[in-house]
Structures are given as structure tokens and as C-alpha cells.
Amino acid sequence: MINIPKRLQNPILRFSAFFTKFRQTAAQKLFRLERRLQGGNRYAAQIYFLFWSGGLLLLWLWDVLFLHAPERHLLEKAFVHSLFIATLVVLFSFAMAWATAYSIEFFTDRQKTIAAGAILFTLNLIRSLPQIVGVLLGYVWITYEIQTGQITSNIAIMLRMSVFLALFIFPEVVALLRERIAYFRQSDFFNAMRVSGISEWRIINYDILWKNSRLHILNKMIAVFSAAIFLQCSVDFIVSVGLSTRISAINLPVTLGSLLANIDSKQDILAIGYALTHPDYLPNLFFRHLQGISVALVIVFTLFSLYKITNALAERFHL
């Protein structure tokens, strides 16, 4: 039989002892966490990624509990579509940027300045047109194709959307790739490798871009993802609000931007302003106005988290 000290035989005392022990252990753990955070966190980017995923998961659980199923399904669909388009934008913009940057290097190396100049000239022209205008013109083209029946499936529409978005985002990636190549071209190792008979293709693609610029490219791709979400939401919102008489929401796949332009969502967002002046109305935001608030929160929270991730990566690896 176990001998329990007399002072612990009383359940209240036992609970008190347990509680004291728990407090001490928790305080110790918090102290360790505090020390670790003070010393700078190596895993800040990963933590922010978890913060983003966790936040979205929490919001989804809240929506499961309090948002009507049809509205929730619409929100899920919009979120998936937006992520899909943004992912495609990342892939397309990288492919375009790589091809462009490599072509410029290729032509410059072979003294074909006219060809390189033409590419640079085109790049500058794309950069001189505000992204939103370019993407909007792309959307006009897409709606023309929809109206004439040339495209019908959602996948085809989203593919075209991402191509147009990528077309006006990829110059940023070209600038990064060219900057990295130029940086390494100045160093001795480039010439040393060329003298050793290693092809320029391998030096640029493997040694410079893959081995020495992976993190820079990854960071840029996250920024591109964020820019794609922002531009896509903005254009979809504009198209849904401004061009709504011609293009019904059925024609274009639902995205976070178009869902936000929905009259119900706009009313929900307006409730935020109302709650600021009438604080007693605040709890309603989390139950009655969930659709618009959820869409707005997903957009803002995603932009904020992605910014934090890129920042953390840049600080961690001194990019």
C-alpha cells in the first residue's frame, strides 16, 4: 500500500499541490520559450507558415459551426480556385522569367545586342503598364472568348486568368534572376568554370540559379504568390462590381474577389464599420455576418502572413 503523506490526503490540498507543480512546470517552459524567442528564431518562416495554416483552419472550423453550408461551400470553392490560380501564376511566371532571363544572357553573350535589346525593350514596356490595367485587358479578352463560346470550362478560364496575371508579374522575377546571374558573373568562379570547359547553360542553371539562388527564388515565388492573390482578388472584385451588367457571376469561376463583391458580403463588411460605432453590435460580426467577414479575413490574413514569411526568410538567410 502506498503511503500518502498526511498533508496530501485532503483532496483540496492534493489539488493545490498539483496546481503548484503545474504552475512551476508551465513557468519553466514559458521561460525556455522566452529565452529561445529572445535569441532570434531560426524557424520564424516555418512558424508564420503554421500560423497562417492554423489561422485558416480555425476560421474554417468556426465557419463549419456557424456559417450556412451553401455559403461555406461557396467560400471553400472560392478559396481553392484562388489558391489554384495563384499557384499557376507562380509556375507560369517562373517559366516565363527563366526563359526570358536566359535568352537575354544567351544573346548578350553572343554579342547579339539587337535581340537582347528587343527583349529588354518589351520587358520595359510591360513594366510601364500598371499591372491592374494589363490584367483587366486580359479579362476583357477572356470574357470575349466566353461570350463567343470559345471557352466553357472553369479550368480553361482559370488557366487563361493565370497566364494574364503571370504576364504582368514575371518581369519582377526576371529582374531577380538577372541580378543573381550578374552578381556571379562578376566573380572569378564564372570565368574559371568557363575556362574549365563547363557550358554556360550548366553554370547559369545549375551553379548559379540552382545551387546559389534557390532561396532567393523561393522567397520571390512566395512574394509572387502574394501578388497574384492580391491582383486576382482586385480584378475579380472590379469585374464583379463594375462589369456586372454584362458578365454574370456564372460565367467566371468564383474566387475570393468575386465572392467579396457579392452584395451580401459587402453588407457584411459594412457591418464592421457599424460595429466600430456601436460596440454592442460586435458579437454579431462573428455569427450573422460571417460570409463577408470570412472572405475579407482570408484575403487580408493571407497577404499579411505571406509578407511575414518572406520577411522572415529574408532575415534568416540574409537575402
Next chain:
Amino acid sequence: MKKINREHLGSAIFVSLFLFVLFCLTRPPASSGNLPSPAVQMLNRIQPDINDPFQVQLFKDMAAAFAGADSNRFLTYWQQMQQYRQNQQQRIVSRQKATYRVSLGRLFTMYLNFIWIYLLVIALTYYGVQTLGTYLFLRYKQHQPSHAVRIISAARRILLKPTVKNWNVFFALCLSALIKTGLYFVLFAPAYVIAYSIKSDFDTDSTLFMILLGIISNGVLITYANKFFHLLLTESRKGYVRTAVVKNLNHNFTPGSRKGISWRALFALRKNFNGHVLQHIFMNARFQYVATFKEQAAFIITGLIIIEMALNIHGHLSYELLQQLLYRNYDLAILIIWGIFLLVKATEWATDGILYRIKKRLGYQ
């Protein structure tokens, strides 16, 4: 400088020519008011259904029975009537389009208004970025622990000693973290999210509101302030700064203190930290920041266009662009795009010119 001028002028002329050709091609033709022959008008007045095969055949049979070998003449009338109806349809569409067309003079006024707003936003952002960036730098230099660390520390103190004072500190920290997160959310929120959470309709008097949105929303201010903060940070780690510190130049970064950086110097339009090592850090960082100004200007224009379009602010250039696209007045839309392009080009040109002058002054050219 000649090279810079040549590059910008070349692309401006090239795009202008291209857009001018497009403008001419998309300009609506003047509608011809010629009426068809009386016979065709009479035929049209009967209102036969040209898509009904029965009526077509009936007309052919009637023409054959009535005119025999000359029936082809009547069939031509039928074709002319078809053409006449198509023209009428086109005229209705053109009239509809013409209703939404704006005069070039009005468009020019809108353009000037857009330029004015743009210049104001860009000037305020330029000031805001440098002020906020410097403030972030000064705060960083205080080596204060982050909010997360302070909250954890307060929670730990509560666990060890749950006094009212400790609880108050904990709640105050949580509240301040909440406000900070809220502010971050506002700075990162797209303009239309902020705008629709405050107002439901926007009119031409919303210009001030638009300027405010252009500065704080869409992540412009926070992104570039952070960029400026990192430029300051990188500069502050350079050798010349350490040398200056060793030589006893003032390096007290406490904001608002007598020996440190005064609030007045921090919020001044022309920032001057004379006698402080920050002056040199700031000047070198600002030079690098000007180099990224082209990118920022394009971002600001994108933001302004989004605001005008998304909020449907009547009588503004971008709203008009959307309307002209909607009613397919492509010539006017091209004209507006040309104007926006010229504005971006002018900003790029000016930035390159300023950079060239600074470099020349510093002896890099």
C-alpha cells in the same frame, strides 16, 4: 543622361504610335444616314420575319408569280431590307455606346485630376515611408523584446505570482498586441475592404478618402517602410558607421530624448539629423530607396486604379476606363490607357534623372 533620355523617349514614342494606330482602328465610323429605296422601306414596313423559312419562301413565290422572269429584282429588295435592318441594329448599339461616351475635354480634366491625386499620394507616401521606416529602425535600435516575448514573460510572472498588477500588465500587453495586429491588418488590407467597411457609396467628393486609402491600404506603406528599414539596418552595419561611432559621433538612437533623436527631426518634412551618425545612414539609405521608387510608383498607380474602379467613384479616370470598356468604346479606353502609360513613363524618367544627378554629384558617373 542622353542614354536615359533615348531609352525613355524611344519606348514612349513606340507605345504612343502603337496606341494611336489602335485608337484609329477602334474609333467608331460616322453613321451614314442614307435611307434605302421606297420599295425596300415599304417591304420593311410590312415587318416580315427574315428568319422564318416559310415567309422567305412565300415572298419568293409571290415575286415569281407577280414578276415572272423579273423576280430577281424583288429578291434584291429582300436582301436590301436585311442589310437595312442590320444597319438599324448597329445604329441602336452605336447610339447606346454614344450615350456613355465622354468628351475629350472632360476626359482631359479627369486625367489632370488623376495626376494631381497621384502626385499627392506619391509625395505623402515618400514622406510616410521614410518616417515610418526610420521610426522602425529607432525602435529596433532600442533592442526591446518583441510583443510575443513580453506577453510570454507576463504570463510567466502571473503563473509564479498572480497579483492584480501582473494581470493588468498581461492584459495591457495583450490589448496592445491586438491593436498592433489590427493596424497591420489595415495596412495590408486591399483598399476596397477598408472602404466598404466604412462607407457603402462613394461619390466625386470622396477624393480625400481616396488619397488616404491610396497611402495606407494595399500594403504600399508598410511594404516600402519595411524596405527602407532594412536599407537603414544594412547601412548601419557598415564599417564607416562603426568608425564614426568609435570617433565618438553621437549614436544615441533613443527617440524623443534630448541627446538622441528628437521627434521634431523624425517627423520633419526634410529630415536632418546633423551631428548624429543617423544622418549618414539615412542619406545613404535614401539614395538606395530612390532607386526602388519606380517600382513603388507603379504600385501606387495600380492601387489608385483599383480604388477608383472598385469603389465606382463617378467622374474619375479609372472608373471611366471601366465604363468605356463595358460599353465597348475601345478608342476612349485606349486613350485613357495611353495617358496612364505616359504618367508611369514620366515617373520612371524623372526617377532615372534624379538618380543620375545624385550619382553625378557623388562622383559615380
